[in-house]
Amino acid sequence: MVHEEPNKPSLIYIDRHLVHEGTSPQAFAGLKAEGRKVRRPDLTFAVMDHSVSTTDRTLPILDNDAKLQFDALERNCRETGVRLFDMNSKHQGIVHIIGPELGITQPGQTIVCGDSHTSTHGACGTLAFGIGTSEVEHVLATQCLVQSKSKTLHILVHGKRPKGVTAKDIILAIIGKMGISGGNAQVAEYGGEAIRALSMDGRMTVCNMTIEGGARAGMIAPDDTTFAYLEGRAFVPRGKDFQTAVERWKLLKSDDDAKFDATIELHADQLAPQVTWGTNPGMVTSINGRVPDPHDFRDLNDQKATESALKYMGLKPGTPIVDISVDRVFIGSCTNSRLDDLRAAAHLIAGKHVAKNIKQALIVPGSRGIKAQAEKEGLDKIFTDAGFEWRDAGCSMCIGMNADVLPPHERSASTSNRNFEGRQGRDSRTHLVSPVMAAAAALAGHFVDVRDFDVAHIE
Amino acid sequence: MQPFTTHTGLVMPLDRVNVDTDQMVPKQFLKSLTREGFGRILFYDWRYLPGEKPNPGFVLNFPRYKGASILLARTNFGCGSSREHAPWGVKDYGFRAIIAPSYADIFYNNCFKNGILPAILTEAEVDRLFQHTESEQGYSLSIDLPTQTIKDTYGHVYNFDIAPSRKEVLLKGLDDIAASLLHASEIADYEKSHPATATMFDPVDIKNYR
16 A cells, blocks of 8 residues: 555555556557656566467468557567567466466465456455556556455355366356346455365466456465465575465455455355356356246346347257357367366367367467476377367457457357457357366267266366 | 536437447457547447448437437446457547446446546436437437536436546546656655565566566
8 A cells, every 4th residue: 555545546556567468558658658667667577468379470470450569569568678478488378377377476466457357366365457558557657556445245155066067167157146247346255165175277267257247356365275386486486485475475364254245155066067148257057057038037128138149149048058059169268278277178078079060179278388288298189189279378269359260150169258249259159168068069069068978087 | 638527418328238348349459559549440340230331220320319429328338358448439439428327347447547427327317318318319418527417408407426536537637647656755665665576586488577
């Protein structure tokens, strides 16, 4: 806290500022126009991720607008001394993947980035949220942000996940329950047995999609799982310094009797794998469910929204989810492109082949670090033998800013975070699922309950 | 930034809940290096048919709403992506104010950085404005930020809440970077008492490291 006044927003210090090519050029230009400097280039990290090609990067960049943005980021970083992971860096990846992967993200920090999925970093016990470009400029100039206190939301997930039910299913079910604006003006803290039992990769999936429920930030108190994950990462202190840091990090938890403005509770043992049927992440049901009828909803606005979503998605009310066939499969994005995701999908796919009706099945690792490790484990071979394409790291078919666009009226099983109209391409139809559900849909050619497969060994 | 005090203008109704920022400015337009020119592509997929022919079925293309400067919207307007390109598009098209029952947090915040007033009325009030706007051609509203009121020509008056600090930003058209830099010595003090460093313990492959 840098500056506080009664009845006014405060000036808070930002410990890590992450920057990518898409939302930063105007901020750097604004700074330059005013003759201002980047206050803390050493706390600012830049990466190319949104528009990068996921195929051969030694080829010339054909998209001239994207090239101009890469050039601008490179120039801006060079002029201001900001560290840049460019598209040829061996650590390049999606900004929210490489932050924790390299240990840039550490418990107790405030982290911002011009990207709504900055909430991901909350999995490490940070206050992390997305900001607009004007605020990116503000942070570059001052290393601070003007903020008012948010309301607090406690999301408790009790019980044990059944096999085949993943972190993605937990967060989709939460958003289905609270609605996509249920968390507006709030910061969420996740807790409960099912959250504690998740790996860091799973916790990041949960925190990543917090914004899809309207809350800008979602966090999980750091524990032994967090400390074990962070130890030895490139930016994390070593030896005695690490132990000192851990002692400090252990204090970062809510009091047992802490009062929250709102609480949502869920029972993981009752969850089934989730599939979205509509045009926002809250339009979701379980794999054994059906496409709803607009008349199922009492509210007139909900009826209209459902009607328009079904029209866009080309679905009829009452259709069983398992009867929906799929054209393309995408396993990737800042939500689900980590090693746990790839390992689980590979385990399911091993020795099998994608269905004949699948036009494309993409695996896009979240970072080059993840890609290298997956290749060391032979996962790439499993995927390519099964008919998947093994790609280079980036945002890819989650935002479709590179060539990985979902064609009009085609239907995808996607592990990304948003199924808004046109998000992955004009008139494209995206269903959000977990990595193992996406893998199962690739094998079957339609949505299928992953628990019909052997999921005994999948965490 | 252009200040906002009062504004009178034609109202355009957008009768959809949860309008997301991907819908306002689709991904292919995020490769721009400037803040200008997004008005032409605002609501691109709804507004244009393939080949960039105006879609006569979309409200923005109705001749009666040509020149509208107040956007009437439904709940959770501006959800999704943090892209400020969305409010840049809203402003560049010519909208000075939005009226809705609620907004997504990041979009709401971004409006204030661009001199756009995102006014909040109750759902019942917004319903009533939708009825007026759709039934009466040329329905316009006058917004007065100092008194936090919205009036129509029939004398209906609607009051809206806004945080005093946000109101001040709009009224004065404040550059908040300049305002924050007034606290430069406090920032420096904070940095001394809370030394933040990002130290690399393993060689990491990055450019421009200093």
